[in-house]
Structures are given as C-alpha cells and as structure tokens.
Amino acid sequence: MNKPKKTIEVKVERTIPAPVAEVFDGWLNPKIPGNPWNMADKLLLNPHVDGFFYWTVHGIPHYGRFTEVKRPARIRHTWMSPNTSGLESKVTVTFKKKGRDTRMTLVHSGLPDTDGGRSHAKGWNYFLDIFPGQFAAAPGRKK
Amino acid sequence: MDRLSDVLTAISHPTRRAIIGNLANGPARFLDVAKPFDTSLNAVTKHLKLLERAGLIARKKQGREVFISFRGEPLREAAVWMHEYERFWNDRLDRFERYFQDKKITTKQNRKKI
Numbered sequence A: 001m002n003k004p005k006k007t008i009e010v011k012v013e014r015t016i017p018a019p020v021a022e023v024f025d026g027w028l029n030p031k032i033p034g035n036p037w038n039m040a041d042k043l044l045l046n047p048h049v050d051g052f053f054y055w056t057v058h059g060i061p062h063y064g065r066f067t068e069v070k071r072p073a074r075i076r077h078t079w080m081s082p083n084t085s086g087l088e089s090k091v092t093v094t095f096k097k098k099g100r101d102t103r104m105t106l107v108h109s110g111l112p113d114t115d116g117g118r119s120h121a122k123g124w125n126y127f128l129d130i131f132p133g134q135f136a137a138a139p140g141r142k143k
Numbered sequence B: 001m002d003r004l005s006d007v008l009t010a011i012s013h014p015t016r017r018a019i020i021g022n023l024a025n026g027p028a029r030f031l032d033v034a035k036p037f038d039t040s041l042n043a044v045t046k047h048l049k050l051l052e053r054a055g056l057i058a059r060k061k062q063g064r065e066v067f068i069s070f071r072g073e074p075l076r077e078a079a080v081w082m083h084e085y086e087r088f089w090n091d092r093l094d095r096f097e098r099y100f101q102d103k104k105i106t107t108k109q110n111r112k113k114i
Helices: A020-027 A126-131 A132-136 B003-009 B013-024 B030-034 B039-054 B073-082 B084-113
Strands: A006-014 A042-045 A053-057 A062-068 A074-079 A089-098 A100-113 B057-062 B065-070
Touching: A006 B084, A020 A089, A020 B084, A074 B030, A100 B084, B003 B039, B003 B073, B013 B030, B013 B039, B013 B057, B013 B065, B030 B065, B039 B057, B073 B084
Parallel strands: none
Antiparallel strands: A006 A100, A042 A053, A053 A062, A062 A074, A074 A089, A089 A100, B057 B065
C-alpha cells in the first residue's frame, strides 16, 4: 500500500463557558453534543490509557487507542479512519483554565496530505494542480 | 471581511483564477496581465485589487515599471482550512461550545425562577 509521504496538522481552539473539569468530563461523555462520540451510530469507548475506542457514523468506522488521559488537563489518542489512508493519526485535546471558562485546544496531527483528503470543495483541485509547489513548504507539515 | 473570506472571494471569479494561473509562471507588468483578457483595463484593475486585498498578489516597483507577482501563502491557508478534518473538528467544537452556553443560560434562568 502506498502511504502518503506528507502529513498535515489541524488545530482548532474554543473557549468553553464552564470549569475545566466539567469540560474535560463533557468531552468524554457520549451524551454531550459536540464530542466525537456523541455522533456515533455504534460506540465502544474505554477512555483510559491503552483503552480503545471504536465508533461508526453512517457506517464509516473510526478507531484508536488512548495514550494519555490526564484529568482535567489533557487527552491523547490515536485516530484511524478511511480518511487517514492507513496512517495512525494523533489527536491531542488540552484544557486550560481561562478565568471562569476553559480554553480548549484540539490538535489532530499526522493526517495524510493528499488532494482528496485536503478538500472536497468544488474546484479546489484546480489550484492544487496548478500550485502544488506553493503548498509543499507549509509549516506544521512533517516530511 | 477576514482574510480567508477575502481569499475565497478572490478565487471565486474565473478571470481572477486565470490571472493567478498566469502569474504563477512569474511576475508580469499590468498591461501583460491584462492582455489575455477581452475586458476593459478598468475591470482588470478591479480584479487585481481584490487579489491584492486577499494577499494573493504583490506589486513591486523596478525602475519605472511595476511588476505584479503571485503569492501562494493565502491559498495554502485556505487549503488547510478546507481540510475535511478542520471542518469536522470545527463543527464538533461549535456544538460542544453551544451545549455549555445553553446550559449556562438555562442555569441562570432557573436561578431567577427560584
């Protein structure tokens, strides 16, 4: 199997209006809307170090292994799905106190940097075809 | 508008995409940029202004002439934003944030009732 050589990193941040521990627990609670487990059709979730998760949404499987569960500061786990093209990508979620709220940062790294994985937007491949060199030197991408 | 919106606006028009495509081959003077298009110079100027606002082109004076060059970084940023996992996690976290916002409002309302 030919694996993509380049990977990409996605970083998303939000300020959640709740204390850190509550947000941390909410992220691991499948009943809370917004976390990835909440959208599952079928879910197996064992959020402990070396515990596994498996979930499907619209029949598409996602699975991984928890590598760090440090309440209430950080959660790390691997993430595999058809979109990771066989790569074991990594998700790190950190929770930091920000006044009365919580600053939440999610980094999803090791994602394949393929044309198909990069975008579904109509017409975008036009640019990817013309300017491949422009994207090659993107920061945060590992070679 | 934010930069991403500016970039998406800039690349939404076929003439502007063609201009970018031509400039990707190297810098050019204004009249050379305008030459392939069957449109007024004024219209080309407007297209260039939108591309400039998005940071997709830069102007540099060399002697008496001004050269227009393509800059790819904003496109890369847009590509990263468009990554499906970027959208996936943004959607997830938006919903997660909304849950806690709604919960906070409900808690306040319940306190007022008491």
